[in-house]
Amino acid sequence: MRDLLMQFLGREISRRDFGASLAALGLSTSAVNALLSNAASAELPPPAEGVPFTGTGAEVLVETLRAAGVRYIFGTTATGMSAFFDALTLRPDPQMILSLAESQATSMAHGYELATNQPSVLIVPGVAVPSTMNNLYNAWKDRSSILVLADGTSTRYEGRNGFQQMETWLESMMAFTKWRWELRNEGQIAEMIRRGLKVAQTPPGGPVHIRMSLDLLGMKNVKQTIYPQSRFNVPLEMLPKP
Numbered sequence: 001m002r003d004l005l006m007q008f009l010g011r012e013i014s015r016r017d018f019g020a021s022l023a024a025l026g027l028s029t030s031a032v033n034a035l036l037s038n039a040a041s042a043e044l045p046p047p048a049e050g051v052p053f054t055g056t057g058a059e060v061l062v063e064t065l066r067a068a069g070v071r072y073i074f075g076t077t078a079t080g081m082s083a084f085f086d087a088l089t090l091r092p093d094p095q096m097i098l099s100l101a102e103s104q105a106t107s108m109a110h111g112y113e114l115a116t117n118q119p120s121v122l123i124v125p126g127v128a129v130p131s132t133m134n135n136l137y138n139a140w141k142d143r144s145s146i147l148v149l150a151d152g153t154s155t156r157y158e159g160r161n162g163f164q165q166m167e168t169w170l171e172s173m174m175a176f177t178k179w180r181w182e183l184r185n186e187g188q189i190a191e192m193i194r195r196g197l198k199v200a201q202t203p204p205g206g207p208v209h210i211r212m213s214l215d216l217l218g219m220k221n222v223k224q225t226i227y228p229q230s231r232f233n234v235p236l237e238m239l240p241k242p
Contacts, residue, residue: 064226
């Protein structure tokens with residue numbers, strides 16, 4: 001068991017394989033979950049100089065959120081987000097809190113930010129972005145720091161007037177967000193997620209929106225450096241120069 005734990009902490013095996021190996025040793029489900037929880041708490045945050053990481057685009061996204069201390073992600077499910085859910089399942093955190101509708105998920109993300117004073121993360125299918133707007137308006141009025149993520153159609157099918165295609169999805173979010181970005185370069189996944197969190201939290205706070213294409217989330221062998229979000233946040237206690 002010690003060797004298994006060291007392999008898990010060294011990221012030589014996934015959380016799923018670690019749990020399966022423990023179950024194969026005869027441990028009960030509750031015991032496996034307890035060990036997974038304890039192992040997760042033993043993981044250290046990335047050092048200030050960053051940690052090189054290679055994985056799918058979705059795994060880079062999740063690792064960046066983990067480095068930012070994100071504990072919960074609110075949202076709904078869609079087939080285009082399968083790579084994201086795969087990446088989330090293989091890690092001890094963040095925890096996904098699912099809702100039946102995007103408007104409800106938006107309210108939960110808003111409420112979490114108000115209750116904890118910590119930025120919240122909302123992820124929805126790209127075509128469902130309009131369903132977030134009624135409650136995102138409330139978050140905008142409260143200046144709540146929310147990172148709104150959405151998947152988009154594959155770049156291979158752009159310009160064919162297909163499902164979910166319109167001239168721009170970002171413009172529809174302009175009234176309720178501080179900043180918007182459509183992520184097309186796999187080399188910028190971690191960078192733009194960090195920037196989105198920073199912009200959302202920098203006073204005056206507010207929601208930001210990042211849209212990622214379907215092929216970007218599923219792309220393999222994406223190489224990034226994962227930095228702690230604390231390196232980029234603007235300290236709230238800063239004062240004007242006398």
